[in-house]
Amino acid sequence: MYNYSEFDHAFLAERNAQFRAQVARRIDGSLTEDEFKPLRLMNGLYLQLHAYMLRVAIPYGTLNGAQMRQLAYLAERWDKGYGHFTTRQNIQYNWPQLPDVPDMLDALAEVGLHAIQTSGNTIRNVTADHFAGAAADELADPRPVAELIRQWSTDHPEFQFLPRKFKIAVTGSPHDRAVTRAHDIGLRMVAREGETGFEVIVGGGLGRTPMIGQVIRPFLPRADLLPYLEAIVSVYNLLGRRDNKYKARIKITMHENGIDTIRALVEERFTTLRAAFNGADQALLAQIAPQFAPPAYLAKPVDAFDAAYAADPIFRSWADTNLTAHKRADHAILSISLKAHGATPGDATAAQMRVMADLAAQYAYDELRISHEQNVILPHVARADLPAVHAALKAAGLATANIGLISDIIACPGMDYCALATARSIPIAQEIATHFDALKLEHDIGPLKIKISGCINACGHHHVGHIGILGLDRAGVENYQITLGGDGTEDAVIGERAGPGFAAEDLLPAIERLIRTYLDLREGREETFLDAYRRLGLAPFKAALYPDARDRDAA
Amino acid sequence: MPRFTPKVVTANALIEGDVIYLAADDSWTRDLSRAEVIADEAIAQMRLLDAQRQPGRVVGAYLADVIPGAQGPQPAHFREDFRRKGPSNYLHGKQETTKPEGAANV
Structure with missing residues (x-):
């Protein structure tokens, strides 16, 4: 990965020194908020509902172990022991105090990280395929x-x-x-x-x-x-x-x-x-x-992987969902889910960040990626090492086998943190994940992308969710609109709005009706929700969402 | 003419970023129930100006609707309810501290 040059180090040091002086002038009253706001935004510092928020760029989602460890250090030293990975491959700290932010930026600069290009009307942090450099289908990194x-x-x-x-x-x-x-x-x-x-x-x-x-x-x-x-x-x-x-x-x-x-x-x-x-x-x-040359791959026999796959159903389930084909047959791309059922999508504790950094160093040529789907990727892992990696992840609460499934939900921070939000996102994601896990339906449902935004700005990408959920404020009550059939891939489609929104307490039953309708109507397990939607159109799903309307129409 | 909805002046503290409310004695409190409830529109605008004249202590002062009650003012909107409590996914923010809320040290 890219190593900072002398120029890069000097540039960051100068920029951080400038911001340190700007923060000091804001605190001593020399700068008003109107004067300070554009300066802090240029350095990734927002003021949200409950506190400041520092958004740190992870350019094209690539990190090494030392950088991940430093992110953990920031979480512990200046925040509440966790960080939130976002849909733009950034990490957000939700609780910094203003006087500490210059120290946080200096600590980031030690490992070649910064918070530039994470706000403002500029070209933002560039994002990339989170499997870059590893994917079997890639033309070039x-x-x-x-x-x-x-x-x-x-x-x-x-x-x-x-x-x-x-x-x-x-x-x-x-x-x-x-x-x-x-x-x-x-x-x-x-x-x-x-x-x-x-x-x-x-x-x-x-x-x-x-x-x-x-x-x-x-x-x-x-x-x-x-x-x-x-x-x-x-x-x-x-x-x-x-x-x-x-x-x-x-x-x-x-x-x-x-x-x-x-x-x-x-x-x-x-x-x-x-x-x-x-x-x-x-x-x-x-x-x-x-500097982006592939690592010196270690050829290892895959026997250990095959043995664990045959013997351990938990490992097998995880391998089936969380691994993607690597360009080398004896390696795999591993997606580590930050979507444990009931947890906040995209959050990792400092301890979990350190576990992932250590695993990257030991088993993944010191490379990590952050995906826009708010998970962490080890892009190159020898298949032989996967049983050991799985065991270590399991001990850290990071072995959830749900990549690409109904509980692998993208959710923006919503009104739990964001000053722009019109409704909450996180509790909706938590409820859906917990509910379908309890029903033990998740693996039967198969590939399904639910994406939730807490306002019209769509940080949660709801328009391209197979099921998109948009949280709004309707006359002082949280209300959730559903869109269907969205797709963020090379066949990108904006989802279709299904109809009127749902009150928070009615949303989960509505999602369940939708899913059960899909299970009833699909032609087989190989027909995904999105495929079924494309074949059948909105009508049967709309009828499932609004059964009363159907009864009215029939009457 | 529509009736004026009672208001409090609220903002974020410059240093901590925490939610704060203007009290009747001109201090800032972190506890909504200790905020000054303003029932008159002209006074509300005056109090907002008082707050905005303190850029060294507070950021983004505005008037928020409240419902006066025996336990002090209650938020009229769910956004203000979250602001007085903290996020729903962790016991962070105001709900984290169990000690009785006093005047804010801002």
């Missing part, structure tokens, strides 16, 4: 390019006051695990005549006006990436609306101007910029790329 984008976009002078925030995601696989079609720019690596380049997707986004991104360039040669990205963002910077915050994202700019107009402007700007980029970007990429 997208992380060198993601790191190049990080360096290019960090404090880019032209893009510090964009009309609105700007999110870029990149994947190197045909199977899109990075939700690229729901980003301001999505980059999908594609091959053409033996050359790899990018399909460039623009104008996706969820939130109040969900839109699936459109292809602005079907094939962009790799070497043209930065000038082309700069062209898109600079066209948006001039054309994007600043009069209305809700119409300021590039998806609206695209919608209002049309993709052909945007494409023409981008191509024109690109012609100029391409000439201006003199190759320094490619020289930098050439320095970055070797």
Whole structure:
């Protein structure tokens, strides 16, 4: 993974020193809140319902063991002993006190981490496929390019006051695990005549006006990436609306101007910029790329794995759900679930973070990933070591076998923490997970993505959940709308709203009716919920959600 | 004219970020039940200005609806109920401390 250069270290140290002085001036009264707020947001510091919140970037979701241990240290030293991993591959600390934040940032800088690009109307922390560098289906590791984008976009002078925030995601696989079609720019690596380049997707986004991104360039040669990205963002910077915050994202700019107009402007700007980029970007990429070289894989016989798989049903169940094919047959990609039934999705205690860091060091070539689905990945584990890894995870409460199942729920922090939320998300996720675990239906139901947002901003990606849940405030009461059939993969689809919302106490029975209807109607276990929905359409599921309406219609 | 809903002045403390309420004696309390209940719109606006004049102590002061009661003011909306208590997934925030709430040290 990327190792900070002298320049990177000096840049962070300078930035942290500046912020330390800004915090001091805020506390001594020299700065008002209006003056301080943009400064703290540039450093990832929010003020939420109950306390400050520090959002730390985990660029393209990649961490080493030392960094994970430092995240654990921050949780213990300055927070309440845990951290919350988010849908943007970040980690949030929910309880820091203002005077401590400069020390927290200095501690992060010791391991090459920071909280830059986690807020504000700038290019945000770039996200990537969490299986990058390991997936069997990958054309190439997208992380060198993601790191190049990080360096290019960090404090880019032209893009510090964009009309609105700007999110870029990149994947190197045909199977899109990075939700690229729901980003301001999505980059999908594609091959053409033996050359790899990018399909460039623009104008996706969820939130109040969900839109699936459109292809602005079907094939962009790799070497043209930065000038082309700069062209898109600079066209948006001039054309994007600043009069209305809700119409300021590039998806609206695209919608209002049309993709052909945007494409023409981008191509024109690109012609100029391409000439201006003199190759320094490619020289930098050439320095970055070797740092993402694959680890020196240890070939190990898989007998120990096979024996445990045959003998231990708990291990087998976990292996069946939590492992993904690695590009090497004797290795696997391991997803560690942060979704124990009844726990807060995405939360890990300091002790759990240390266990994962130690396992990464001992068994996974010191690599960890954070997924946008709020789980932790060990991307390269020899299959022979998996029984030992499983035992260690089990002892730490981290061996839940539910990846991709009904209890592997994405949930934003909702009104338990977030100042923008209109309803809670976490208790809904806890209830659903606990309920279907008690019914012992989870594995029978099979692959199902439930995604919950506590407001229209859709941090919980509810629009692309197979079942999406949106929490709203209806006349002073929490109310939950259900959308169905959403999909965040390469076949991205925005879910369809099923009908009127449900009061909190009516939601779980409604979800259960939905699931039982699916189980009744599916053609077999191999037909997933999403497949069944696509075959049958909304009608039977709507009828299950609103039985009274059906009775009324029949009468 | 619609009746004026009683209000309290609330904000977050600058240093801790914790939820605080303006008391009648001009101190800040972390306990909603000790907050000053304001029944008059003009006075509410004055008290809000008083709060906003303390940028060195508080952040984001605003007026929140309350329902006056024997146990002191109660939140009129669930958001304010969460603010006075803490999150529902852990016993953190105000619900963490069992000792009686006194005047905030802000």
